[in-house]
Amino acid sequence: MEDRVVINGFTVIPLKLNKQCKSCHHVYLKEHSVRETDAAKPKDRTLFILNLPPYCNEECLKRLFSDCGKIENIHIQQKPSSSAPEVKNRFFKSAKDIEGFRVAYIVFHTPAAVKKAKQFKFDPPRILSTDESPVLTGMKKWCQEYKASLPNVHALQKEIDAYMEEFDKKIQEEAAQAKEEEGVPDDEGWVTVTRHSKNKGVPRTEAQEKRVTQREKKxxxxxxxxxxxxxxxxxxxxxxxxxxxxxxxxxxxxxxxxxxxxxxxxx
The missing domain is CATH 1.20.5 (Single alpha-helices involved in coiled-coils or other helix-helix interfaces)
Incomplete structure (x- = not known):
């Protein structure tokens, strides 16, 4: 048997979940080359992988292809695309995450790493789950996914506080600028006049808001x-x-x- 197996330009790589598995799962890889270019997936430095199994995650891909060269980024998607993947919220796990067989894009630091990955031999099969880096399955996997879906409350609150502080600062700057520009004529001689009321009004309660809504609806x-x-x-x-x-x-x-x-x- 030849060292490499190539089908329609794709290099075939056999994978096993662990050493006890008797059957192999095959993935197909080649250099990513499309007409539409994207900065997130450069043509000469991106490796395209098909038929990626559900249990193969980013950590597995890093272990498999780290010997080829430095990896800058990994994109795992449901379908092939030339554009950059959607940016997910780092606090809340997206409900659109689809499990099953997927495709992957591995962006290397140099083009030589892609050529080296294409030279992978067919034998022996690559093992994804090892004693040092096990791939979780079953109940352990579900527990890990559940914990990963929970947001970091402290980090989220910190980001909210920073955003509100920046927002309040912006509002104060706009109010100060409007106060400075009030009464000053512009280039065409127009004067901006604003009305300031002492009575800011009483905020509506929930019952008042409900009555107003019902009256308007009627x-x-x-x-x-x-x-x-x-x-x-x-x-x-x-x-x-x-x-x-x-x-x-x-x-x-x-x-x-x-x-x-x-x-x-x-x-």
Missing amino acids: KRKEKELLNFYAFQVRESKMEQIAKLRQKFEEDKQKISLMRASRKFRPY
Whole structure:
């Protein structure tokens, strides 16, 4: 058997989970070369790997290919793509993480490392789980994933405090700048005028907010149902005209009665 096995430009590498496994899983690797370039996946320094098993993680890839050269970055994705992968939140694990067979992109420091990785021999198979660096499976793996999904509360609170401090500082700077620019004419002679009120208003409680929301919802519903059809519009106008005519006749009768009840008649 030849030292290397190449199929359609892909170098075939057999993998085993541990030494006790009798069967091998094969992955296929070649140099990443596409028309659309991306800084996260440079053509000459990126190794493309297909059919990556679920139990092969970044640590396994680093152990397998660290002898080829210095590794800058590893991208594990569900499907091949020329663009950079989405940046995940470092505090909360994404719910879109898909398990199963995936693809990987290994970015080396030099192009020579990619050429060296392509020269891997077919035999013997590479072992992923060793006594020094075991690959967790079953209940241990689930426990590890659960712990990894929990955010670091102290680091998260520290970042929130830093963000709010920067935000408050920005608001104060904007307020100070607006105060300095107030009353000063610009290049065209316009003067910026702002209104400052002493009464900032009382914040709404939850009950008040609920009442306001219900009242607005009721008004909006009545407005939508009122005069929905054209004949309703005509009928409403006719009713309004009839009411005005009736009121006009009533006013005329009142005026007649007032004139008849006058005692003083100079003519």
